[in-house]
Amino acid sequence: MDLFTGSTELMAVKKRFSRPPMATNPKGRKWRRSFQPRSNGTNRCEAPLLTVHKTFNDLLDIMASKLNIRKETAADIEAISAVTAAAFKDHPISKQTEPFIIRALRAAGALTLSLVAEIDGRVVGHVAFSPVTISDGTGAWYGLGPVSVLQDLQKQGIGKALINEGLSRLKTMGAQGCALIGDPDYYRRFGFRNYPEMVYEGIPQKFFQALPFIDEVPQGIVGFHDGFQATS
Known part of the structure; x- marks a missing residue:
């Protein structure tokens, strides 16, 4: 990598x-x-x-x-918020609620996997994974996001490393798949794509992508945790 x-x-x-x-x-x-x-x-x-x-x-x-990826600790919480806020500060389609989303997921016990990227002890990136629901009853699926890297360090492989490590750990945990909303051109490199069998309502479906870890693909409407509605 x-x-x-x-x-x-x-x-x-x-x-x-x-x-x-x-x-x-x-x-x-x-x-x-x-x-x-x-x-x-x-x-x-x-x-x-x-x-x-x-x-x-x-x-x-x-x-x-020098890049180290590890699970978050309590000492990382403020740094994660700061990195996330800085990463999305000027993002054209962000409402700058991403730090609140992470905080809400953590408070609800829904931050299944939270990884930080650090360089020389400084947190420079973060990725979160949380449970999703599927209307057909399929379990052990998770949502990817938010994923953040400090703006001056973006496009240098840190986000890629965070995502790859997170997906690997999900598989080790016994997850059956991962879903996200994002740029199809970017996430295609990790194996994500749109599956007509899986639907997330309210957005163009090309932006909703999934990565099954097993052969069977669920069929139904997908929902992300309520923490994604957090605004403060």
Whole structure:
């Protein structure tokens, strides 16, 4: 998994080792030019490509090793609220109620699985799983969400790592499947898709997706916990 941490050091390396034009030195070795003129008017050449790539990949491995995913503790509650609020602050389709949802699920004993992602002891992401109901009586299904990552660390694999770990733990717990409301293009990578047999009322059905852990797919109307109605 691409567990990039998004630290300042990583961002600097990404910027430095983006793909500028190629040049060849007198010995025929390919170098990359940064096109930052020196005082003598020549263009500075960076390190040979092999060294650049090795340095970059080594740094990514180091950053990835710092990401830790674990179950929440009581000491994490305030940090989870802060991370969730920050992650959804400018989200175009959010009503910014996600921290209240997590709090309501926890208070109702419905926060079945709550995982945090931390880097160097700092909580930077969170994912919640809670029970769902299905009108055909099928049990052991869970809803995924909210899932949050600090905005400056998004799109670097942290959310992916949280979701994959959560799904793995649900399977270990004996869950039969997981459902969510979200972007089909994003969640398809985890195996989620829309099943006509499973319906969540009130939204376009393409946004309601499920991932059965067994061969049998339930048939009925799906309901999320009342905690998702929390507004304060």
